[in-house]
Amino acid sequence: MVRTGTYFCWHCYARNPHERGACVVCGRPIERPAGASYTDELIWALDHPLAGRQMIAAQVLGQRREVSAEQPLRRLVREADPYLAAEALHSLTLIVGVQRLSGLLEELVRTGAPAVSHVARQALAAGS
Numbered sequence: 001m002v003r004t005g006t007y008f009c010w011h012c013y014a015r016n017p018h019e020r021g022a023c024v025v026c027g028r029p030i031e032r033p034a035g036a037s038y039t040d041e042l043i044w045a046l047d048h049p050l051a052g053r054q055m056i057a058a059q060v061l062g063q064r065r066e067v068s069a070e071q072p073l074r075r076l077v078r079e080a081d082p083y084l085a086a087e088a089l090h091s092l093t094l095i096v097g098v099q100r101l102s103g104l105l106e107e108l109v110r111t112g113a114p115a116v117s118h119v120a121r122q123a124l125a126a127g128s
Helices: 038-045 051-063 067-079 082-096 098-111 114-127
Strands: none
Touching (some): 038 051, 038 067, 051 067, 051 082, 067 082, 082 098, 082 114
16 A cells, blocks of 8 residues: 655655655654654644644643643744644643743733733633
């Protein structure tokens, strides 16, 4: 049976027509590195070209309370589209806790996009 589909390079996220071998863009192996954990895969997916995969990765990292995801999630809160940023913020509150994030949450209530501001306001209300 021949599998067809689109495969994304682990290194540059380029679309490839094959599931193994050199990336058509960067030339590096498209497979995930040997020894990469499920958490590594989730963190990798935070920058995936497909928005749905980014959202699911952010949600699962929060549900799993993955401490190693703190910095990538913080980056998304600042840089991602508002809906992904809101999901990243929600997961960040689950991982880090509202108390440690209170300064960031207060700032985002004032300056964040509406979806992000809403999550920040909810977290502050729940944490008080």
